[in-house]
Amino acid sequence: MFSFSERLQKLPPYLFVELDRMKAEVQAKGVDVIDLGVGDPDLPTPSHIVEAAKKALDKPENHHYPSSAGMLSFRQAAANWMKNRFGVELDPQKEVVALIGSKEGIAHFPLAFVNPGDVVLVPTPAYPVYHIGTLFAGGETYYMPLLPENNFLPDLKSIPEDILSRAKILWLNYPNNPTAAVADKNFFAEVIAFAKEHNLIVAHDAAYTELFFDDYVPPSILEVEGAKEVAIEFHSLSKTYCMTGWRIAFAVGNETLVTGLTKVKNNVDSGAFQVVQEAAIAALTGDQQCVADFRNIFKKRRNVLVEGLKKLGFQVEAPKATFYVWARVPEGYTSADFAAKLLKEAGIVVTPGNGFGEPGEGFFRVALTVDEKRLEEAIKRISSLKF
Ligand SMILES: *Cc1c(COP(=O)(O)O)cnc(C)c1O
Numbered sequence: 001m002f003s004f005s006e007r008l009q010k011l012p013p014y015l016f017v018e019l020d021r022m023k024a025e026v027q028a029k030g031v032d033v034i035d036l037g038v039g040d041p042d043l044p045t046p047s048h049i050v051e052a053a054k055k056a057l058d059k060p061e062n063h064h065y066p067s068s069a070g071m072l073s074f075r076q077a078a079a080n081w082m083k084n085r086f087g088v089e090l091d092p093q094k095e096v097v098a099l100i101g102s103k104e105g106i107a108h109f110p111l112a113f114v115n116p117g118d119v120v121l122v123p124t125p126a127y128p129v130y131h132i133g134t135l136f137a138g139g140e141t142y143y144m145p146l147l148p149e150n151n152f153l154p155d156l157k158s159i160p161e162d163i164l165s166r167a168k169i170l171w172l173n174y175p176n177n178p179t180a181a182v183a184d185k186n187f188f189a190e191v192i193a194f195a196k197e198h199n200l201i202v203a204h205d206a207a208y209t210e211l212f213f214d215d216y217v218p219p220s221i222l223e224v225e226g227a228k229e230v231a232i233e234f235h236s237l238s239k240t241y242c243m244t245g246w247r248i249a250f251a252v253g254n255e256t257l258v259t260g261l262t263k264v265k266n267n268v269d270s271g272a273f274q275v276v277q278e279a280a281i282a283a284l285t286g287d288q289q290c291v292a293d294f295r296n297i298f299k300k301r302r303n304v305l306v307e308g309l310k311k312l313g314f315q316v317e318a319p320k321a322t323f324y325v326w327a328r329v330p331e332g333y334t335s336a337d338f339a340a341k342l343l344k345e346a347g348i349v350v351t352p353g354n355g356f357g358e359p360g361e362g363f364f365r366v367a368l369t370v371d372e373k374r375l376e377e378a379i380k381r382i383s384s385l386k387f
Helices: 017-028 047-057 072-086 102-113 129-136 185-198 255-268 274-285 289-311 335-346 372-383
Strands: 096-099 119-124 140-145 167-173 201-205 231-236 249-253 324-328 363-367
Touching (some): 017 335, 047 274, 072 096, 072 249, 072 274, 096 102, 102 201, 102 231, 102 249, 102 255, 119 129, 129 167, 167 185, 185 201, 249 255, 289 324, 289 372, 335 363, 335 372
Parallel strands (some): 119 167, 167 201, 201 231
Antiparallel strands (some): 096 249, 231 249, 324 363
16 A cells, blocks of 8 residues: 655665575574674673763753754763874864764765765765665765775776766775775875865764774874865764664764754754763763773684684785674685575674675675684684585
8 A cells, every 4th residue: 555765665675685584594493603794792881881871860851852963061072082082173062963873874964965866976895874875865876896906995086077076975984894994094185185176075984993903093084184174074982882782973074064964963863862972971081991902802803713714715814993804705606605605504694795785796794793712613614614
């Protein structure tokens, strides 16, 4: 009787349907499945953050509607954190907005700046929300392939002139999900110059800036001089503080861009629960040792997995950031064949690279969201397979 709107009908097919079905089938047989598919840390939120939430819950003033821009104290904490971490100065009243998770902000942002027929430049393989937000705003997605020969950075010079003349937003995400690639400040500076030349908004998804290893430290795009004229950056507490379930994040940068997003939010939501914002303040202003501890845990897991895969002959590099490993499937397999084989013959879930976009074909993504023992077990199971 009712049919879905055209925008829902245009949603891309969910590529993991078959994998989910196979996983349920394997689990039904009683197999102890090792799930390396989901990008949700297995570790609990640090206790000082949880305690701050408990205290905040007892304050009646937190039981009312929050403001959709976020409490000023939260925006101030976010601005101070940006200053301490990246040396970026921000006005908490005008250049910071609280988000109900960065997915919310990323999905809503195009509603503020994209008109039907406008083009949005979206990397592929990628987090699906850049395209879906574009689709919901009536925009047209132009995909920028992230290829290994370009270190998984988009090749800006290859974007056709007629696309650029209609383009409004350029999305980036570094450190990157799913490729675990990183971008340096020089690349960001090129992007900012390119955006100014072509009148583009730069929207940078910075969800993984705090999960870095060895001697690498990811920059913010706002560290580039003049970036604030064209850029907005999306930060999230989800991965940094193991707070995926809390739904709290913030966007920072150009005042007009932040105001546009805030206007959309004024009209669709009433902001993040103040108890959650108070917990987030505790996270951003408290001892950052917990973040260093998380980095250490993920680094050890990364080493177990990458060294294990290398010994088995896989083509894989140790990522400098994120909790993902992006590796090539063995010769003669597609991403889907390989993921199906690991699941059926070894009870291991990995994500086929093409599920994030066609240039991901030939790769698989492992999420380091189980402990070292389970990763060792996964390597042992893979070693018994024939490819
Ligand atoms: C996890 C993730 C996010 C956001 O998560 P929220 O929980 O909505 O803040 C954003 N971008 C990428 C690429 C992610 O992997």
